Amino acid sequence: MFILNPGSGIPIYRQLVEQIRRLVAGGQLQPGDCLPSVRELASTHAVNPMTISKAYNQLEAEGILVRRRGRPMEVAARPTQADTPGQLLEPQLDELIQAARQLGVEVDTLPELLDDYLRQLRKEKSS
Amino acid sequence: MFILNPGSGIPIYRQLVEQIRRLVAGGQLQPGDCLPSVRELASTHAVNPMTISKAYNQLEAEGILVRRRGRPMEVAARPTQADTPGQLLEPQLDELIQAARQLGVEVDTLPELLDDYLRQLRKEKSS
Amino acid sequence: MFILNPGSGIPIYRQLVEQIRRLVAGGQLQPGDCLPSVRELASTHAVNPMTISKAYNQLEAEGILVRRRGRPMEVAARPTQADTPGQLLEPQLDELIQAARQLGVEVDTLPELLDDYLRQLRKEKSS
Amino acid sequence: MFILNPGSGIPIYRQLVEQIRRLVAGGQLQPGDCLPSVRELASTHAVNPMTISKAYNQLEAEGILVRRRGRPMEVAARPTQADTPGQLLEPQLDELIQAARQLGVEVDTLPELLDDYLRQLRKEKSS
DNA sequence: GTGGTCTAGACCACA
DNA sequence: GTGGTCTAGACCACA
Numbered sequence: 431m432f433i434l435n436p437g438s439g440i441p442i443y444r445q446l447v448e449q450i451r452r453l454v455a456g457g458q459l460q461p462g463d464c465l466p467s468v469r470e471l472a473s474t475h476a477v478n479p480m481t482i483s484k485a486y487n488q489l490e491a492e493g494i495l496v497r498r499r500g501r502p503m504e505v506a507a508r509p510t511q512a513d514t515p516g517q518l519l520e521p522q523l524d525e526l527i528q529a530a531r532q533l534g535v536e537v538d539t540l541p542e543l544l545d546d547y548l549r550q551l552r553k554e555k556s557s
Numbered sequence: 558m559f560i561l562n563p564g565s566g567i568p569i570y571r572q573l574v575e576q577i578r579r580l581v582a583g584g585q586l587q588p589g590d591c592l593p594s595v596r597e598l599a600s601t602h603a604v605n606p607m608t609i610s611k612a613y614n615q616l617e618a619e620g621i622l623v624r625r626r627g628r629p630m631e632v633a634a635r636p637t638q639a640d641t642p643g644q645l646l647e648p649q650l651d652e653l654i655q656a657a658r659q660l661g662v663e664v665d666t667l668p669e670l671l672d673d674y675l676r677q678l679r680k681e682k683s684s
Numbered sequence: 685m686f687i688l689n690p691g692s693g694i695p696i697y698r699q700l701v702e703q704i705r706r707l708v709a710g711g712q713l714q715p716g717d718c719l720p721s722v723r724e725l726a727s728t729h730a731v732n733p734m735t736i737s738k739a740y741n742q743l744e745a746e747g748i749l750v751r752r753r754g755r756p757m758e759v760a761a762r763p764t765q766a767d768t769p770g771q772l773l774e775p776q777l778d779e780l781i782q783a784a785r786q787l788g789v790e791v792d793t794l795p796e797l798l799d800d801y802l803r804q805l806r807k808e809k810s811s
Numbered sequence: 812m813f814i815l816n817p818g819s820g821i822p823i824y825r826q827l828v829e830q831i832r833r834l835v836a837g838g839q840l841q842p843g844d845c846l847p848s849v850r851e852l853a854s855t856h857a858v859n860p861m862t863i864s865k866a867y868n869q870l871e872a873e874g875i876l877v878r879r880r881g882r883p884m885e886v887a888a889r890p891t892q893a894d895t896p897g898q899l900l901e902p903q904l905d906e907l908i909q910a911a912r913q914l915g916v917e918v919d920t921l922p923e924l925l926d927d928y929l930r931q932l933r934k935e936k937s938s
Numbered sequence: 939g940t941g942g943t944c945t946a947g948a949c950c951a952c953a
Numbered sequence: 954g955t956g957g958t959c960t961a962g963a964c965c966a967c968a
Contacts (some may be wrong), residue, residue, distance in 0.1 A: 441944090469956090480946095491745060499952055521656075526671075529646055709914055940966100
């Protein structure tokens with residue numbers, strides 16, 4: 431369900447937090463929807479339950495998830511979410527642009543380069 | 558010279574390593590070019606010298622930089638660099654695509670969205 | 685420095701949080717004052733470092749403490765602290781009154797009873 | 812009938828145990844008096860029956876309550892109760908004093924402060 | 939030296 | 954079944 435990369439340098443719990451935040455912002459997780467239990471997520475991603483728990487705690491503190499005794503965590507009725515999907519994409523856009531500049535890739539060619547990359551992904555998938 | 562973000566979750570020394578790797582791969586740092594001294598970088602970025610040193614050490618171990626007694630670190634004559642600029646952009650492309658998917662942003666619209674974003678940046682800059 | 689009671693039913697990290705909150709509210713910990721390191725507190729109270737860390741994290745999230753790399757935690761310059769000392773005492777006053785009622789102790793006699801108790805404590809101390 | 816606070820950090824069953832213990836010590840529950848059924852208490856306090864049951868079990872083990880087949884729990888004929896009401900108030904008194912000290916409130920002023928607080932409560936009630 | 943992250947695992951409270 | 958707390962201990966990033 432989530433993509434957790436332990437070698438990326440970004441703490442696992444932060445990766446989880448960001449992904450859930452995006453799924454809620456994008457409406458793929460709706461208010462009232464339940465999240466996988468701590469134990470379930472931990473075992474499917476081969477990660478310690480406390481790591482998952484830490485992510486859930488942070489999202490609760492942010493008002494995005496709510497905790498109810500004996501129940502799985504669920505998306506808050508009115509999740510605090512000032513950011514729009516567009517804003518939540520900016521960090522990735524900025525990262526891409528920064529990397530391109532440092533690689534000497536002309537920034538104006540990035541949209542085309544991205545387009546090619548997507549096409550290539552689609553081809554791999556279909557083959 | 559570099560963009561170091563202490564709050565990003567990614568260790569500072571790793572941010573440095575990746576940026577220098579890209580500058581070398583993209584040819585903006587050429588074989589024989591000198592890098593700023595540990596002390597200088599440390600003070601301009603308000604970071605501990607050991608953090609810079611750790612990044613330089615790792616790049617030396619990778620064969621990208623060479624250290625010569627009493628001289629600043631410099632880019633290796635034939636920097637080991639299997640990856641092409643294109644490959645070095647893939648992580649950022651993948652991140653962007655993953656984030657878009659989780660936000661419910663149609664992936665096909667990403668190139669256009671990126672184009673708009675670049676246009677907007679240019680406008681801000683010129684104003 | 686702190687009074688941690690593992691058998692009280694109240695999680696240790698919560699006991700710590702409440703006590704630090706009070707020390708800050710009462711001015712015994714001033715903005716800029718350092719707190720004991722996680723390891724130090726952990727060893728003097730025979731408690732796991734992560735338990736202390738959890739308390740510090742919560743206080744940072746509340747804006748009462750600030751964290752600076754490689755430095756001990758310190759009291760925030762302008763600690764978020766809407767509550768006055770008087771308000772922070774109410775839970776204990778309410779607990780006392782509730783207990784008295786259930787014990788059939790006439791509530792009006794509580795101030796006198798408290799006075800006696802304090803006198804007794806002073807006597808024990810001096811003897 | 813009881814005051815159960817799920818957010819206090821103290822387990823609900825412990826809150827119940829302490830309150831019943833006080834009601835018995837203070838004579839408001841007399842030997843032979845019946846307690847509400849597990850189901851009734853559970854529904855009036857919106858709590859799981861097992862939680863109530865756990866409290867009753869503990870009080871039975873302490874010899875304060877007795878269980879008789881098909882009958883509601885009742886207060887034991889000679890409830891084991893070494894503590895006097897005065898002793899049962901000490902934890903609350905100690906908590907109050909500790910909190911005051913940490914808040915920098917002069918301990919000698921506590922009785923007066925408590926008196927004021929009680930007066931204020933009475934006023935609110937009558938208005 | 940400082941704090942942070944993570945694990946493996948025990949045990950608790952609650953539904 | 955759910956999540957919470959805590960431990961002992963390893964290892965990391967940073968000053």
